[in-house]
Amino acid sequence: MLEALEKQARDVVHSGQDRKWSELSNLLQNTPEMRERDGRQRKLIVFTEHRDTLDYLALKLRGLMGDEEAVVVIHGGVTREDRSKVQDLFRNDPVVRVLVATDAAGEGINLQNANLMVNYDLPWNPNRLEQRFGRIHRIGQTAVCHLWNMVAAGTREGDVFLRLFEKLDVEREALGGRVFDILGEVFENRSLKDLLVDAIRNDFHTESDKNPIDAVEDALDRRHLESIIARIALCEQVIDETRLFAVREDMEKAEARKLQPYFIQAFFVRAFDEIGGALRPREAGRFEITHVPVEIR
Incomplete structure (x- = not known):
């Protein structure tokens, strides 16, 4: 049975026909959302399950786009340092248009400079679908996000x-x-x-x-x-507008007071006095502690 399956797989490879790739190629070339007004390919993330598929897609996409540098990849074998470099290229280099990734890019990476995603392979865990889409569909995203899931009917x-x-x-x-x-x-x-x-x-x-x-x-x-x-x-409950502004004002006051010496000193002096400690000023900004309460000792 395995030999028959191997032969079938070889026949598919040698035929040169790949329906799934054809669908992706058609999606990239004939979908309006994929293009800027000047016709340039918009930033796109393509997720796949396996490293072999990733390598195959990167090769095909570079051929389709006619530019080796237009496609970058992230997979489990890419170091954390190199992953950051790829992320930076995808976010900031106008030449780089497509990121092909396994789930190594599914968590902890902000890719919301893109708003287009294709799941070339679908994970059998819906949490991973969420994680993938969360790379672009997150707080701060201003564009409408589009997701295409490729399913074998x-x-x-x-x-x-x-x-x-x-x-x-x-x-x-x-x-x-x-x-x-x-x-x-x-x-x-x-x-x-x-x-x-x-x-x-x-x-x-x-x-x-x-x-x-x-x-x-x-x-x-x-x-x-x-x-x-x-x-x-x-x-x-939803906070009404008046309460929202009051909370925001309190937050701004707290931010202004955060770690400023005067407020730290005022808090400490009062707290020390409350629990029975004794201190007296020696010079500007300096105190002598003459008694430390048992609880603190």
Whole structure:
């Protein structure tokens, strides 16, 4: 069976035809959101699962764009120092248009100078989908973010993902765009990975079989999503404008007083007196402590 699969894989490679790459190439060349007004490719992040796929895509993208320097990469083998250099290039060098990355770039990196992302491969963990999208869709982002997820239609994995994204689209509209923020929370009973494995292994011929697509429907039920949003909300009340300005004024005062010697001295002298200590000034800005309370000793 393995030999047959190896032969099939070799035949695909030697055919020179790659439907997934063709779709990505078409997306880059014929999607209006991908282009600036002058026709230049906008900054784009392409996420993939595997290093081999990353190397393959980087080669194909450089050929498509006609410039070796237009594409940079981040993967697990890139050191922290080099990762920072790549991030800086992607953010600031106008020549660099595309970042191809594995999930080594999925956490802790701010890439919000871009607002376009393609998931060439889809992770089987929805938390990682959140982390990827969070590189561009974050506080401070001023542009509308666009995300394309590449799904192989006609496969069992593809059927589950298609239903997932269809439901996300519907519920995102209803819940004001907050669905991506809680995607990692929705599969509480069975993980998305388990659902995908079930979809691949089983035929689900009988009505008693629990189809993974039905499980996705249940996980993304609106009442379920609303209960999660309510559970993880930081605050149930909205601060009115008057209170907001008062809080902001208090914060500005606190910032102005932070670590200034006069306020530190005033606090310490008063606190020391409260607990029974004794100190007296010796010269400007200096004190002699003549008694230290037992609690402090």
